[in-house]
Amino acid sequence: MTLTPVRPAPETWPGLDAVPAGLHTTVSAHVARKLFLAAVRRLPVTVDLDGEVHGLGGPSMTVHRPDEFFARLGRDKLIGFGEGYLTGAWDSDELAGFLTVLAADVADLVPRSLQTLRGLVVARPPRLHRNSKRRTRDNIAHHYDLSNDLFSLFLDPSLSYSSALFEGNPSGDLHAAQLRKIDRLLDETHVGPGTRVLEIGTGWGELAIRAAARGATVHSVTLSTEQQALARQRIEAAGFSDRVHVELADYRDVAGEYDAVLSVEMIEAVGHEYWPTYFRTIDRVLAPGGRVGIQAILMPHDRMLATRRTYTWINKYIFPGGFLPSAQVIDEVNEQHTSLRVTNRLAFGADYAETLQRWDTAFLAAADRVKQLGFDETFLRMWHFYLEYSRAGFASGYLDVQQLTLTRET
Numbered sequence: 001m002t003l004t005p006v007r008p009a010p011e012t013w014p015g016l017d018a019v020p021a022g023l024h025t026t027v028s029a030h031v032a033r034k035l036f037l038a039a040v041r042r043l044p045v046t047v048d049l050d051g052e053v054h055g056l057g058g059p060s061m062t063v064h065r066p067d068e069f070f071a072r073l074g075r076d077k078l079i080g081f082g083e084g085y086l087t088g089a090w091d092s093d094e095l096a097g098f099l100t101v102l103a104a105d106v107a108d109l110v111p112r113s114l115q116t117l118r119g120l121v122v123a124r125p126p127r128l129h130r131n132s133k134r135r136t137r138d139n140i141a142h143h144y145d146l147s148n149d150l151f152s153l154f155l156d157p158s159l160s161y162s163s164a165l166f167e168g169n170p171s172g173d174l175h176a177a178q179l180r181k182i183d184r185l186l187d188e189t190h191v192g193p194g195t196r197v198l199e200i201g202t203g204w205g206e207l208a209i210r211a212a213a214r215g216a217t218v219h220s221v222t223l224s225t226e227q228q229a230l231a232r233q234r235i236e237a238a239g240f241s242d243r244v245h246v247e248l249a250d251y252r253d254v255a256g257e258y259d260a261v262l263s264v265e266m267i268e269a270v271g272h273e274y275w276p277t278y279f280r281t282i283d284r285v286l287a288p289g290g291r292v293g294i295q296a297i298l299m300p301h302d303r304m305l306a307t308r309r310t311y312t313w314i315n316k317y318i319f320p321g322g323f324l325p326s327a328q329v330i331d332e333v334n335e336q337h338t339s340l341r342v343t344n345r346l347a348f349g350a351d352y353a354e355t356l357q358r359w360d361t362a363f364l365a366a367a368d369r370v371k372q373l374g375f376d377e378t379f380l381r382m383w384h385f386y387l388e389y390s391r392a393g394f395a396s397g398y399l400d401v402q403q404l405t406l407t408r409e410t
Helices: 023-040 066-087 095-104 136-144 148-152 174-188 206-213 225-237 272-285 301-307 313-317 327-337 349-365 367-372 377-395
Strands: 046-049 052-054 060-063 196-200 217-222 244-248 258-264 286-298 340-347 400-408
Touching (some): 023 066, 066 313, 066 377, 095 377, 136 225, 174 206, 174 258, 174 349, 196 206, 206 217, 206 225, 206 258, 217 225, 225 244, 272 286, 272 327, 272 340, 301 327, 313 377, 327 340, 349 367, 349 377, 349 400, 367 377
Parallel strands (some): 046 060, 196 217, 217 244, 258 286
């Protein structure tokens, strides 16, 4: 694998070097302290703050620098909460457990009476994060072009960066569970000898390889130059270069006709403004009698509506322009804009919690090697927080992941 350059620390973490200050920050920090304490005092957590313990008992959090923590929380809300972890203003030896409690109560962390003011206080996503054809490639590169070597440190040998399917056996082998996830999608879309497959979002090539091994021809599109390079190497090593073409292209530009269209956890990077375009593109290229297999991370519909114009910690540090759909909105978009309908769905959110725990354990075990790639301590804390934050979403049941099969309405 080719070592790729990483951003130097001073430019990587703008806004973390100085604690927010000023009159507005003083007032907002005071309000944030009151709201934070009111929330944790009724939750099954243990919060150590200024020598006092708050909460009903449970996963613990220690606030080391209260002034900084509440200044960040007051000014930047949940972004500031995450940034406080990056700087070490607070910590937790039970990070996933603590975040899981918060995720389970996320709709009520702020009193309902104050939630009507949400539009006045939360930050809006920057226009440059909008997933237009001009901007999408930069948004994708921010995450997926970090370093192939980095991802190889914590993923299984298939380099699958999406939920595995354990089928009721959470202690099972991760690699086998990842292949099971792929094979189920291929089965659902009837991929076999002679099948013309379009894959939207290549990853590192495992799905394309397994489809080609069944006798299919695959056109796979990606906007990640790093993923394209390694996927091509893996496909060539597997002996399927004659059956698989990996193109650096936007999904909106795909032409041709395909018997099966597959897309694994790529819809999350589309952006809610472009969901109709995404599904219309699939509808346009799907051959008569064809089938669509999509694996998607989903959030509750009411929370999706409430947060779709909110700039989040995940947007700022991990996935610029990313946003999760709900199961309901996928149905609605297809009913309004395409001839496609969801005809089968498999939900396995608990499997994603297990997958993320496996990734985080492997990532932490490889911390020294991560540093050797050029990443700093702040990146280590950021990535650990990202993986545990995501795990909490699934462990609490707030998030789900589903495999959706879509066919044309008859």
